[in-house]
Amino acid sequence: MSQVKLQASELSVNYGPFTALEGINMNVKNGELVVLLGANGAGKSTIFRAISGLNKPSSGEVHFLGKEINGLSPDKLVKLGIVQCPEGRKLFPMMSVYENLHMGGFVLRKSKKEIKESLEYAYDLFPILRDKKNQAAGSLSGGQQQMLAIGRALMSKPKLLMLDEPSLGLAPLIVNQMFEVIQQINQQGTTVLLAEQNANAALKIADRGYVIENGQIVLEGKSEELFNNEEIRKAYIGA
Structure with missing residues (x-):
């Protein structure tokens, strides 16, 4: 599990004069389940969009399986194995x-x-x-x-499955079932990057996590460390 599958280095994204992401440094190793925690609007979805080619980074680099992927189109990234399950599902109804x-x-x-x-x-x-x-x-x-x-x-x-807020708007029982399946997908060999506001559920199944606030990573660590962090519990777990 030591091989780094995804690496973001000094990644920044601007929307006109607004800085949505600033200096993001993060990685996902082969076989891991990594969670991005943060409130709505913190920048989690923008990270996903930058990785999957939907937003062009203003600066910084993204590497996947050792190769720089900046500037590649979303369809080419899907062929490489990066697949995003977007917030809001975006099905064909x-x-x-x-x-x-x-x-x-x-x-x-x-x-x-x-x-x-x-x-x-x-x-x-x-x-x-x-x-x-x-x-x-x-x-x-x-x-x-x-x-x-x-x-x-x-x-x-996918070689990397990115799940953006999969628990949003779901009943607690369904959320539990959803996270059990996400854990199962990971255990069966798919590397997972998960963006979630539900820190309690996400940290129970993740290996590591990053906390995003105002477009910056403010904390990172193993899931157990984050789960037991008093500030994280107050801000995201309500305990």
Whole structure:
């Protein structure tokens, strides 16, 4: 687990005159589950967008598997193995569950065998998706839609799965189930970078974490250290 899979060095992003990220230094090692903690608007999604090619960094570098990926288009990054499951799910509501999943396997489109394998993997993780595969995605419950969004992201067999606020708006019972599956995905070999406001749930399954405030990393450490940090507990766990 020593190989660094993702490395951000002095990463900054500006939106016009506004500095959204400043001097971000972070890494994710092969096989890890790393969490970015922070309030809404802290900069977590901007980090994701910079890594996945949706926002161009103002300065700094991002390396993936030892290669600089600054400036690469989002579709090329997906082919390299960086896949983002966005906040808000961003499903195709009028398309069926099966069709949404199939769209996630676009980079595998030349291999029917791989698409079938990925479909079975998604269905095994989330059996409800198999039961509802012919239903419109927009007719699913919030929890089922989040399962579908994660299943779709897994379709292209990512080397790094980035999950942006997967627990947002979900009932506590569904949140627990969601995090159990995320942990399972990680334990089965997929490296995971998780952006979350729910520090309590995220730190229970993560190896390490970074705390983001106002576009900067203010704290980092092993999950246990962060969970037991009094300031973190007051700010994010409510204890």
